[in-house]
Amino acid sequence: MLKALRGTKDILPAEMGPWLLIEQYARDMFPLYGYKEIRTPIIEEASLFSRSIGEYTDIVKKEMYAFSDRGGRTIALRPEGTTSIVRAYLENSLSQGQGLVKLFYIGPMFRSERPQKGRQRQFHQLGIEAIGSDNPFLDVEVIAVAVRFLEKIGVKDFCLRINSLGCKKDKINMIEKTRQRIKDYVDSLCGECQERYKKNVLRIFDCKRDSCREAIKDVTFETVLCDDCNEHFNAVKEGLERIRLAYVYDPKVVRGLDYYTKTVFEITQEDLGAKDAVSAGGRYNNLIKELGGKHTPAIGFSFGIERLILALERHSMALKSPPNIFILTTGPALYKEAFMVMDVLRRRGISCDIDYQNRSLKAQMRNAERSNVRFAVIFGDEEFCKNKVILRDMEKREQKEVELKDIVDEINREVAEKVPKCY
Ligand code: HAM
Secondary structure, three states: OOOOOOOOOOOOHHHHHHHHHHHHHHHHHHHHHOOEEOOOOOEEEHHHHHHHHOOOOHHHHHHOOEEEOOOOOEEEEOOOOHHHHHHHHHHOOOOOOOOOEEEEEEEEEEOOOOOEOOEOOEEEEEEEEEEOOOOHHHHHHHHHHHHHHHHHHOOOOEEEEEEEOOOHHHHHHHHHHHHHHHHHHHHHOOHHHHHHHHHOHHHHHHOOOHHHHHHOOOOOOOOOOOHHHHHHHHHHHHHHHHOOOOOEEOOOOOOOOOOOEEEEEEEEEHHHEOOOOOEEEEEOOOHHHHOOOOOOOEEEEEEEHHHHHHHHOOOHHHHOOOOOEEEEEOOHHHHHHHHHHHHHHHHOOEOEEEOOOOOOHHHHHHHHHHOOOOEEEEEOHHHHHOOEEEEEEOOOOEEEEEEHHHHHHHHHHHHOOOOOEOO
């Protein structure tokens, strides 16, 4: 039997609930902060990613799906969203007439990693990018969007860790200092980290091997920032405190992509363990210039949607598929009336369905129960003779008779609040 590729997954209808919920909350919430949706292609020229993410990063060196197309161009499946957004920003002159451009995106990304819980080869990101300002309050806003979103969808026990990598000069200093500090531990590191020590020493902190993590766990790390970057970082921390966003300063948050400068952050969650972040982001003040634009500071983050869902799994409330209404009838004679009610409900934005298989009432009820239906409207012969139907609350297992002429209003009044509108 043909199977989905390793590290990729079908998202089945029964699993769609949290996906829709997360996407809908994002589309409702991000515009409140001024972010507008953008969709970019899944394929790009591979060189775009090596220039932005960095040639020696794991993402580009080991994980990027790159191939030659029929025209001999080297194409890559995008491993992340930021680079494509910046390309689109430059190509479409999105900055024209606007100081700051705020965008959000939702879509699949591809990295050839070893699949495990919360790590796939095709995964989905939900992210925002704010391009055009170095104001530290923008950093606070971007971090606040991430944290408030997690609160809104009901993720608990998460930890926000922040750091500043400083400007280009600070980063070079930091790389040099880190190299000196790690020097004595190099022999205990894996072969890859020994290579990283030479070419990209900060990436050692991203190594997922326990032995490497153990070897460098005592390496003290102190970020020395220039006055400007220090002031910026202090303003970010103060801003977070002002709006009561709890954070931990963690100098080991150095991020796995080369484009970062100044503020960087990661959000981890207890259920996922500390290795894999549910969300990560930071400033990338030099990237737009490096990709051919004017100097334009920018900041953003992205969530991994699969990880958001894992983080939510303990809190089953938020994961329930949207409840709806099932219409049950004792036979085709009552179908026409039932169909009219269903049509009105759907036009009012209340999701409902009916049995098309002429099954017994008992079988229809079993089906309604299995499908997690919240309410059932039963068109029974006996009640129908009295111009009535039964409205059954499937969760409370309570039911009452309602006049047929009142059923839509009754559902609207009593039920509509508990049943989400169709999107
Ligand atoms: P990243 O840390 O590489 O950053 O990925 C962001 C998030 O994507 C991670 O925190 C994780 O939740 C999710 N993720 C990454 N790889 C996988 C995977 N293989 N399977 C499942 N989830 C995964 C970026 O991509 C940056 N573009 C974030 C950013 C936006 N920085 C500024 N703006």
